[in-house]
Amino acid sequence: MAFGTQDETDEVMNEINMTPLVDVMLVLLIIFIITVPVMQHSVQIDLPRATNQVPPTPPQTVRLSVDAQGQYFWNEQPVPAKDLAGRLRAAAAEQPQPELHIRGDRAVRYEAVAQAMAAAQQAGMRKIGFITDPTPAP
Numbered sequence: 001m002a003f004g005t006q007d008e009t010d011e012v013m014n015e016i017n018m019t020p021l022v023d024v025m026l027v028l029l030i031i032f033i034i035t036v037p038v039m040q041h042s043v044q045i046d047l048p049r050a051t052n053q054v055p056p057t058p059p060q061t062v063r064l065s066v067d068a069q070g071q072y073f074w075n076e077q078p079v080p081a082k083d084l085a086g087r088l089r090a091a092a093a094e095q096p097q098p099e100l101h102i103r104g105d106r107a108v109r110y111e112a113v114a115q116a117m118a119a120a121q122q123a124g125m126r127k128i129g130f131i132t133d134p135t136p137a138p
Helices: 019-040 081-093 110-123
Strands: 061-066 072-074 077-079 099-104 128-130
Touching: 061 110, 072 081, 077 081, 081 110, 099 110, 110 128
Parallel strands: 061 099, 099 128
Antiparallel strands: 061 072, 072 077
């Protein structure tokens, strides 16, 4: 056992071990090689263009009512049965075509409502609906 001599294994290393650093750099390089093409080749989408135009106005509603005597009312104004077909044709020619809402009195004969529906169909009305009163809850 000599006090003045040092063992070769106890020497201080003055060089940095580059092997772990090179391993980490190679792993990062492989990750970037894989991810860069994925980021550059994105899916091409044709997005819609936003406009500041006012949306088209919704179609108006025509209310055709039939009272208990079979009299027709166009938007709450009385109209003779002979003029009904002309008004329906004029409404069918409008753009956008208005919706026709038919309200029949509870006591009216079905024949008057059926004639109004047939006249609307012959005039070319495409959207016909019925307005009813909801039954009261018991």
